[in-house]
Amino acid sequence: xxxxxxxxxxxxxxxxxxxxxxxxxxxxxxxxxxxxxxxxxxxxxxxxxxxxxxxxxxxxxxxxxxxxxxxxxxxxxxxxxxxxxxxxxxxxxxxxxxxxxxxxxxxxxxxxxxxxxxxxxxxxxxxxxxxxxxxxxxxxxxxxxxxxxxxxxxxxxxxxxxxxxxxxxxxxxxxxxxxxxxxxxxxxxxxxxxxxxxxxxxxxxxxxxxxxxxxxxxxxxxxxxx
Amino acid sequence: xxxxxxxxxxxxxxxxxxxxxxxxxxxxxxxxxxxxxxxxxxxxxxxxxxxxxxxxxxxxxxxxxxxxxxxxxxxxxxxxxxxxxxxxxxxxxxxxxxxxxxxxxxxxxxxxxxxxxxxxxxxxxxxxxxxxxxxxxxxxxxxxxxxxxxxxxxxxxxxxxxxxxxxxxxxxxxxxxxxxxxxxxxxxxxxxxxxxxxxxxxxxxxxxxxxxxxxxxxxxxxxxxxxxx
Numbered sequence: 001x002x003x004x005x006x007x008x009x010x011x012x013x014x015x016x017x018x019x020x021x022x023x024x025x026x027x028x029x030x031x032x033x034x035x036x037x038x039x040x041x042x043x044x045x046x047x048x049x050x051x052x053x054x055x056x057x058x059x060x061x062x063x064x065x066x067x068x069x070x071x072x073x074x075x076x077x078x079x080x081x082x083x084x085x086x087x088x089x090x091x092x093x094x095x096x097x098x099x100x101x102x103x104x105x106x107x108x109x110x111x112x113x114x115x116x117x118x119x120x121x122x123x124x125x126x127x128x129x130x131x132x133x134x135x136x137x138x139x140x141x142x143x144x145x146x147x148x149x150x151x152x153x154x155x156x157x158x159x160x161x162x163x164x165x166x167x168x169x170x171x172x173x174x175x176x177x178x179x180x181x182x183x184x185x186x187x188x189x190x191x192x193x194x195x196x197x198x199x200x201x202x203x204x205x206x207x208x209x210x211x212x213x214x215x216x217x218x219x220x221x222x223x224x225x226x
Numbered sequence: 227x228x229x230x231x232x233x234x235x236x237x238x239x240x241x242x243x244x245x246x247x248x249x250x251x252x253x254x255x256x257x258x259x260x261x262x263x264x265x266x267x268x269x270x271x272x273x274x275x276x277x278x279x280x281x282x283x284x285x286x287x288x289x290x291x292x293x294x295x296x297x298x299x300x301x302x303x304x305x306x307x308x309x310x311x312x313x314x315x316x317x318x319x320x321x322x323x324x325x326x327x328x329x330x331x332x333x334x335x336x337x338x339x340x341x342x343x344x345x346x347x348x349x350x351x352x353x354x355x356x357x358x359x360x361x362x363x364x365x366x367x368x369x370x371x372x373x374x375x376x377x378x379x380x381x382x383x384x385x386x387x388x389x390x391x392x393x394x395x396x397x398x399x400x401x402x403x404x405x406x407x408x409x410x411x412x413x414x415x416x417x418x419x420x421x422x423x424x425x426x427x428x429x430x431x432x433x434x435x436x437x438x439x440x441x442x443x444x445x446x447x448x449x450x451x452x453x454x455x
Contacts, residue, residue: 070410071424076420192298
């Protein structure tokens with residue numbers, strides 16, 4: 001056991017921790033917004049809107065995240081047209097590729113969760129709101145959406161932990177997140193497990209505090225419904 | 227692109243290892259899940275606690291972290307233990323078995339919850355009814371618990387199987403020569419990364435579709451003759 005090396009490199013783990021937490025929050029909030037929009041389209045009556053989104057979520061949920069990130073990071077650079085486009089300065093950065101990959105992947109899962117919750121809002125409530133004279137935009141904004149979001153808190157909590165697991169993929173494309181810090185120590189000092197155990201402890205601490213916050217949200221927003 | 231074609235069968239051959247890895251991990255996860263769920267239902271307090279801690283801690287650790295920990299740390303731990311107890315000599319842990327062990331261990335925690343949930347749906351009154359009919363415990367488990375348990379555990383089994391299938395992609399990082407590892411190899415050899423990585427992704431998609439069909443069929447069959455599930 002060489003834990004003194006871990007303490008000597010605490011700065012590395014702190015930086016990694018910041019990267020993981022920043023990635024987690026950016027990815028989760030951006031994909032939450034995108035997913036609400038896509039879920040509305042996904043439950044629309046027009047099949048021209050519904051089917052492409054269904055295809056997108058199916059592909060994203062049916063293939064490994066690691067491959068999706070590799071396709072963005074290694075794959076896109078193959079094409080001359082992309083290398084000369086204005087997006088290349090961003091797409092050649094590892095941190096942008098991992099954020100993009102995680103957002104695309106997580107949006108697909110969130111879309112399915114929110115779409116399911118939207119579908120389960122009782123018809124009687126919608127009709128009641130309409131009979132009060134609310135426009136369909138207002139019915140959605142003030143009645144359907146809040147109710148669906150409250151009902152999906154437990155699923156969102158699971159999804160948040162899942163995104164946290166996914167952020168570890170960042171270390172495979174050279175971003176130094178929590179796991180990246182552990183792998184760095186593993187590579188430079190041949191520490192077999194100390195770095196990974198430290199990483200695991202840090203991840204568990206994030207997961208436990210996230211679970212705690214989501215339970216508080218549930219108490220505040222979900223329990224009054226029943 | 228023409229000189230890239232010979233690599234296509236090479237990449238596709240990696241599917242064999244992906245499937246072996248997934249199936250072995252699924253079986254191992256069921257074993258871990260069974261023991262963990264059994265511990266949770268036991269009357270021994272310490273066993274219940276161990277099972278609870280196992281489930282909640284595993285949920286908090288990313289798959290990749292545990293796989294690297296087992297791959298790099300597992301061999302050292304085994305050899306240290308062997309030296310300490312004198313029970314075995316130097317062992318070499320290969321990438322495949324360490325990947326199977328870690329994926330099985332991770333999903334054992336999820337299986338444990340699934341098994342527990344499915345078992346809890348069976349009303350207690352059935353045990354009393356079985357006893358009053360004079361059924362032995364083994365007959366009760368096999369004839370009454372098992373058919374109901376299986377039908378309730380199927381949706382979770384399907385979910386876990388689909389997640390396990392995709393998690394095996396991480397095995398390429400510890401050096402298992404699976405689909406992803408071969409696709410990456412072919413990508414750098416031919417300078418056609420996009421096509422080979424998409425090819426590998428399509429193979430995963432194919433397996434996902436196939437598995438969903440299979441599970442829908444089984445679920446449809448199992449529901450035959452049931453009034454309500």
